[in-house]
Amino acid sequence: MELKSNHTAPVLTDPAPISKSRLCIHPSLLPFSSPAFRSGMLVTIPRKKTGILDDVRSSSWLDAMKSSSPPHKKITKGSNAELASSDTDAEYRTWMLKFPSALTSFEQITNCAKGKRIALFLDYDGTLSPIVDNPDCAIMSEDMHTAVSNVAKCFPTAIISGRSRDKVYEFVGLKELYYAGSHGMDIMGPVRQSDFDDHLSCITSTDQQGKELNLFQPASEFLPMIDEVFRSLVESVSEIKGAKVENNKFCVSVHYRNVDEKSWTTIAQCVGNILKDYPRLRLTHGRKVLEVRPVINWDKGKAVEFLLESLGLSNCDDVLPIYVGDDKTDEDAFKVLRERNQGYGILVSSVPKESNAFYSLRDPSEVMEFLKLLVIWKSSAL
Numbered sequence: 001m002e003l004k005s006n007h008t009a010p011v012l013t014d015p016a017p018i019s020k021s022r023l024c025i026h027p028s029l030l031p032f033s034s035p036a037f038r039s040g041m042l043v044t045i046p047r048k049k050t051g052i053l054d055d056v057r058s059s060s061w062l063d064a065m066k067s068s069s070p071p072h073k074k075i076t077k078g079s080n081a082e083l084a085s086s087d088t089d090a091e092y093r094t095w096m097l098k099f100p101s102a103l104t105s106f107e108q109i110t111n112c113a114k115g116k117r118i119a120l121f122l123d124y125d126g127t128l129s130p131i132v133d134n135p136d137c138a139i140m141s142e143d144m145h146t147a148v149s150n151v152a153k154c155f156p157t158a159i160i161s162g163r164s165r166d167k168v169y170e171f172v173g174l175k176e177l178y179y180a181g182s183h184g185m186d187i188m189g190p191v192r193q194s195d196f197d198d199h200l201s202c203i204t205s206t207d208q209q210g211k212e213l214n215l216f217q218p219a220s221e222f223l224p225m226i227d228e229v230f231r232s233l234v235e236s237v238s239e240i241k242g243a244k245v246e247n248n249k250f251c252v253s254v255h256y257r258n259v260d261e262k263s264w265t266t267i268a269q270c271v272g273n274i275l276k277d278y279p280r281l282r283l284t285h286g287r288k289v290l291e292v293r294p295v296i297n298w299d300k301g302k303a304v305e306f307l308l309e310s311l312g313l314s315n316c317d318d319v320l321p322i323y324v325g326d327d328k329t330d331e332d333a334f335k336v337l338r339e340r341n342q343g344y345g346i347l348v349s350s351v352p353k354e355s356n357a358f359y360s361l362r363d364p365s366e367v368m369e370f371l372k373l374l375v376i377w378k379s380s381a382l
């Protein structure tokens with residue numbers, strides 16, 4: 001894939017600063033039931049003890065940090081290493097009985113897709129690009145770029161990522177896709193009258209090609225808060241070697257992949273210390289990353305529902321949504337598909353994991369094979 005530094009987003013960039021009258025969140029997005037929140041207006045929440053620091057001190061945080069990503073595979077020689085590896089393989093094969101490979105089950109998937117319209121949702125990191133040490137270098141391979149481009153010509157396709165929408169577009173650069181950044185809190189999707197249109201945070205605009213698109217940013221009022229927290233986090237972890245803070249627009253990632261394990265508690269404390277002053281922000285664990293995000297009732301699962309609705313594919317029996325992702329945040333989307341009893345979640349993992357997905361793929365190269373198979377199947381069905 002050719003990456004240009006002056007790459008411009010295919011779709012409209014963010015609108016001018018949102019006026020005060022728009023500084024509100026639809027009540028359905030709020031997790032609180034207090035009358036102040038129900039009014040949907042921006043309110044000040046009194047500071048309270050969040051328990052974050054207690055959590056940080058407890059071993060559960062550290063455990064979560066340690067188990068958040070499978071370790072890089074090391075090639076070790078010797079009979080013990082070989083035994084361990086055959087144990088791991090056996091464990092994986094047993095796990096696959098519950099989460100069969102989407103490649104070997106491809107016929108089963110397409111049998112179910114016959115006469116249906118597939119809608120494809122793809123996570124980015126760990127799904128389309130392999131996990132790498134430097135988040136700025138997580139570029140898709142040329143082959144993956146072609147595979148995604150081809151599949152998007154066959155089915156409506158969206159990328160739903162924890163990254164900022166602009167960053168994902170910079171990496172992917174395909175105009176034919178829809179993009180949802182910040183774990184679905186920044187969606188650029190098609191325009192359509194839908195149940196979601198009464199959300200005040202939905203804005204219709206046109207892109208550089210004159211195409212009308214809908215920008216949906218349910219957490220827009222959090223922007224100044226996220227910027228402030230981002231700056232505090234950068235300063236707070238600046239002394240920790242290898243720590244990196246990434247501004248994902250409506251959320252912030254604090255990476256510790258390159259931090260010595262001895263300093264993980266310190267990094268957790270830095271984050272906890274800052275978050276205790278922001279009760280409207282919460283923390284989730286990703287792959288060697290702590291993710292700070294607004295406390296609103298919105299996630300990748302809601303983003304899938306929103307996009308299906310915008311695409312005119314909601315409430316139809318002839319639609320088969322497929323979601324492919326590797327991370328904990330993708331579980332929200334898998335869960336939505338399970339609850340709708342519609343379509344399939346496909347977990348990308350090289351190690352056994354509990355999941356709400358139906359199928360599995362081992363790594364991004366298998367994801368690419370799966371996308372290629374979908375294109376072949378679609379062309380042969382024409």
Ligand SMILES: O=P(O)(O)OC[C@H]1O[C@H](O[C@H]2O[C@H](CO)[C@@H](O)[C@H](O)[C@H]2O)[C@H](O)[C@@H](O)[C@@H]1O
Binds near residue numbers: 124327
């Ligand atoms: O929803 P996603 O598209 O999967 O984004 C989740 C996070 O992905 C990125 O971090 C992860 O990938 C990096 C590059 O391979 C890796 O260095 C890091 O350890 C992983 O956590 C991204 O940088 C984060 O901001 C996203 O939240």
